[in-house]
Amino acid sequence: MTSIAITSFKGELPALTPRLLQPTNAQVARNVNLRKGSLRAESAPLPVTGITGVINPSSIYRYPFGNNGLGFWFAWGNGLQVNVAKSPLAKDSWSRVYWTGDSFPKMAPIGVATQGDGPYPSGFYRLGIPAPESAPIVAEDNGSTEAPMTLVNAAYIVTFVSAYGEEGPPSLASNIIARWDSANDQVGSRVKVQMPPVVSGPYNLVTKRLYRSESGGEYLHVADFNIAQEMWVDEVNSENLGIACPSLTWDMPDASMVGLVEMPNGIMAGFFDNTLCFSEPFHPHAWPIDYQIAFPDKVVGIGVTSAGLVVATTGRPRLITGTTPAAMADSAPDADRVCVGRGSVVDMGEYVAYASTEGLVAVSGGEPQLITEGILTPEQWQALNPASIHACRYEGRYLAFYDGGCFALAPGEGIEFIDAHAASSYYDIAASSLYLIQGSTISKWRGGSPMTYRWRSKVFEFPPGAANFSCGKVAADAYPVQVVVVADGATVLDIDIHDHQMFRLPPGYAEAREWQVEASGTTEVFSLQIANTPSELT
Known part of the structure; x- marks a missing residue:
């Protein structure tokens, strides 16, 4: 038979x-x-809406708020690779959104991002709060009215605060002044404080916040002022000072930071050149320099997986693990697996996959694996122009678009080629739908008739x-x-x-x-x- x-x-x-x-x-x-x-x-992609007002669309994002529950499509063009993240706060009153890849890092609340008739985002603020450009200047005011009790050496700093409660790093410290502190609510020395002017730029700054340090101690909160206020007389006794300044290291992100991703515990990550950056947990405007990790090779892309944060570079990949940005550990496998394109970096759940010169690489807790080994030869892989790949995870497969077409790959099962082209793709988690940029149209993957x-x-x-x-x-x-x-x-x-x-x-x-x-x-x-x-x- x-x-x-x-x-x-x-x-x-x-x-x-x-x-x-x-x-x-x-x-x-x-x-x-x-x-x-x-x-x-x-099934073929199904066109769902046009992209107007954007030249050569290259990145899209579905903003889920507003428009009577329908949300808005954000789009960027001219080859920009934009990464977008929602606010890490579970209930953000302003429905803020953050993105990199479009000039300096940016953010916007719903009222700014969706104003007007589009294209969207129609407005933004620069991500981060700047430090004042000069130190406050303090001098003794001759208006003391009560007998002094204790002599202390005081210094002052000022921070800026946005309309969303985001506090930035402090100014340089003022000159040191001797002030008399009284007890029992009596007024001691009065110190005249000349505060630094507001910094110009695309920020929504509304408050100046004054802190005072005594005898080399912590900077404790004194008072808040309207952003335009320049002068104030301090007569607050030591016992009435508030909390310590929390933002001493809350730097702005580097202007060239890209690759923004969301991590567990309210942390965001990005990179520039050979440097990986982390935000302060649940404070996406604050990116302390102390949290940065530098590598020998230039960073190409990053991806979050269950094992940690995978950093794909022009040399060896890195695996970053930790639950707080101050305690991240860096490990490097003993293998060079060069990443050739940021768009190819995809979180596959248990591992991160990216395109290398030799094939598709998977990185998790151990050594990087070449998951196209036995599926494609290096010559066949190069014929797919791996540097052009932008990809996503879809139904457990690595779904990739490249100059020439599209393929879906599942380790151990093989590769399938699909007659579809896209300038970029975006997976909408809330809708469990994949969307493509096809010319000036947004199309829904698998939304059309069978091919x-x-x-x-x-x-x-x-x-x-x-x-x-x-x-x-x-x-x-x-x-x-x-x-x-x-x-x-x-x-x-x-x-x-x-x-x-x-x-x-x-x-x-x-x-x-x-x-x-x-x-x-x-x-x-x-x-x-x-x-x-x-x-x-x-």
Whole structure:
């Protein structure tokens, strides 16, 4: 008894000769969706809205707030790779959003980002709060009215605070002044404080905050003022000072920081040049220099995984672990796996994948693995122009768009090629939907009609005379299904199958050694069979 029965369908393994493939793997798997093991058609993207007012759109983001619950599409163009993150606060009254890749790092609340008729975001503030450019100047005021009790040496600093309560780093310290402090609510020395002027720029600064240090101690809160106030007389006793200044190290992010990602515990991360940066937990405007980690190689992209933060570089990847930005640990595997494109870096859950010069790399807790090994040769990988890849995780697969098309790859299962092109992609977690930029249109992945698939089996080899195939059968959800049978390189049969009944093959190929079976169409196929006798068909 001799037959070919294919009841499970997987992707291509181009690195192997067709004779060495497993029966379930394909020589050709195009426009297929093999997630369930059956042979199904991938659906075409469906245009959902246009992108107006943006030249050559290259990045999109679905802002989920406003517009009567419909939200807004944000878009950037001219090749900008923009990374967007929502506020780490569970209930942010201003529905703030943060992004990098569009000049300096930026943020905007809903009323600024969505004002007007678009394109959006229609406004922004620079991310971070600047430090005052000069120190406060203090002098004794001659208006003391009570007998002094204690002499202390005092110094002052000033911070700026935004309309959203974001406090920035302090000014330089003032000159030191001797002041008399009284007790029992009596007024001691009065100190005249000349505060530094407000810094100009795209900030929403509303408050100056004054702190005082006595005898070299902490800077404690004295008072808040309108941002325009320049002079004030301090007569606050030591016992009435407030909390210590929390923002002594809350620097602005570097102006060239890109690659913004959200991490657990309210932390955000980004990078510039060879430097990785972390924000203060739940304070995305504050990026202390003390939290930065520098590497020997330039950072190309970063991705968050369950094992930690993976940093893909022009040399060795790094794995950063820790629960607080002040205690992040850096480890480097003993392998150079160069990353060739920021858009290729994808969180796959248990690992981060990215495009290297040799293939697709996976990094988690151990050594980086080349997950395209055995699927694509280095030459086949280079033919896909890996530097052009932008990708995302979709249904457990690495879904990549490159200059030339699209592929979906699942480790251990193979690769499938899809006739789709996109300038960029964005996965909307809330809607569980993937969106593409196609020209000046946003399209929903898998939203359109089924594409015509083509799946060709491996080469099955038989001794001469053993494969006298005379009949076949296709089990499908619907028909027609086009079936092609090839023997020793010649097309034996090319026919549309219209039902589940047995079909006949022409005679004359009993001596053929090499057989292949191919199916194409748009309907789901559960099995392909050819056999010597009808009794061998199931």
